[in-house]
Amino acid sequence: MSVPPSPWAAVMGVGAWLPGVPDVRALMNGTRRDDADAPPPRLPVRMRRRTSLLIRMVAEVAAQASEQAGVSLGAMPIVVGSAYGELGTTMEMLHELFVERGVSPFRFHNSVHNTASGYLSIAHENRCPATSLAAGWQTAAMALLEAKTLLEDRGGDVLVVVADETLPAALTSAVATPVSGAVILRALPRDAGDTAAGASSVDPALAWLGDLRQEPVVGGADATALVERAQPADPGAGPGRAFLRLVSAAAAAGARPDEPPARIDLTGDGARPWSVAVGAGSPLQVHVGYTTRRAP
């Protein structure tokens, strides 16, 4: 890279869960665990009843990230990105509506897109802003962008989760397996003096993120397309998988601090992709003077 990648956040913790892949270690090793068919219970007992897979995945990967970061989930803004939201609950509700001619009140209020972020907020008594967003193929990129602007606005930490459930076979021929990933990001001190002034320490961070950007327009308007008629048959595509590339890159940087920075595609289908730089080493050093070994 000829241009410094302008670090804007430290990655303090990561999490991942998908069927057979219960954590980031399994994700990195490429190993499958047949016993990992459901996320372990992470919510308080009183909140576990009839929780959707999306709620349970979000709770699980958020908990993994917070354990690694060594911070509580009680005092940071929450950003949940999901292209489809509470799809399983929505399908159950449609069945109730057209077969049973009634909708359960519990299912109804748990069908909103911000159910998982609401559960996290309640479970951790987190009264910070929580948001829930969707942007088709660019859901992972928009979740990260939302987190970046929150960090610039408020400083501190932000939890970002990107997750989606299985697509309903009754309504689409496209296939996607459940997937979830999380990162806890920390704002970088603006200058060395900030640390003395009480800014949170970014050491030890797993990695730093820099230069979140979208490729310029080359084709017509459709080049930005947020949805396609059908997703590719490859269930490994989609925003959840794109976000796991970021999770993997941050974990790899934490494990191998001599690796050069990598640029991670966050979009997943190649249409005007958003990408972010992920680097190893102290983000503070890179940020202050672009002086570490790795940063150009």
Add this chain to the structure above:
Amino acid sequence: MFAPYPVTAYSAVNALGTTTRRVIEALSAGRSGLGPCTLDLPFETFAGELPEAPPPLPASLADFDSRTARIAVAGLDELRPAVAASVARHGAERVGLVVGTTTAGLARTEAAYQALQQTGHVPLDYDFHRQHSFGGLLEAVRRAAGIEGPALVVSTACSASAKALGSARRLIASGIVDAVLVGGVDGLSLTTLYGFHSLEILSATACRPFSTERNGITIGEGAAYLLLERTGEARAWLLGVGESSDAYHMAAPHPEGAGALAAMREALACADLSPSNIDHINAHSPGTRLNDLSEGKAVSALFGAGGVPIASTKGYTGHLLGAAGATEAVFSIVAVEQGWIPRSLGADPADPTLGLDLVTERRARSCRRVLSNSFAFGGSNVSLLFGSAPV
């Protein structure tokens, strides 16, 4: 540091009318848009349906068809010149799009699911990705608006399009874009009507927020847009955005209004203003007892008993769900621009135990600064602060 930005253009379509001018005229005249719901339902209810069906999508967007997409694109019509000017001024890649919605194309999926039950297959022209998904609705609006910058849907239930203004402001402050088209849109769907009915908070007649005769909520449909720019000729300024979570319950507001209070306090703090600087609150209240008590307590705690003229406009439009925040932001800006507060339709006789200055008759009043509240399932609270000048 909160930098205020100008709202340079806005539009709203809902049960009050299919143009912004008609909507504001009805609001000023105190005329409700609510009526008996025309959907086939096994229970009595009112709804705020558009007075005319939204026109079909243009051929280039036909694959994205859903009632919500039609409302979204129709609602954008009036704002096209302003959006085009913004795109020309800043470049299409420097203009973002943030849309608040709760249902996206759910009504379309309801019809497809019903067909599936009856015939064994979904209609041939049903397209899950383009018509059901949040990304599909977003893409339809993005193409209709000619925007190439970052685009996202915020879906935090009934606070969604108020939260969208918060995201939009941060995108500009961050330097990523120079303008953001903020939208809110929702169309009537069976699911929401059945759902609120099952929660036993759907009114059989027009909703009566803040009244002793309150009887639950009325669901409406519509779209509203605000063009927020880094610089430009202001209709009003976005002076503050307060966001909080109740961390209390998925479907019930905090009984003391703690999250609502935190959101209003943060909105004031953005502009370094005190409660005495606020001339009017456009309330969230959709007409449930729990919400009236919660919001009433929060407002009383901040402003003192009877401290600020407050009105809910849901008696005009119904509860627009994901479109409520943007629609009520437009009404708040109208109060700033035109110097009147709409009467809180249905509030008379007002609940005296709330201790609020409820505006039961249209009131002429110079509104230099107005708060607009939006609260939602999941305990999501937003308070927006608009003003006539950037201070």
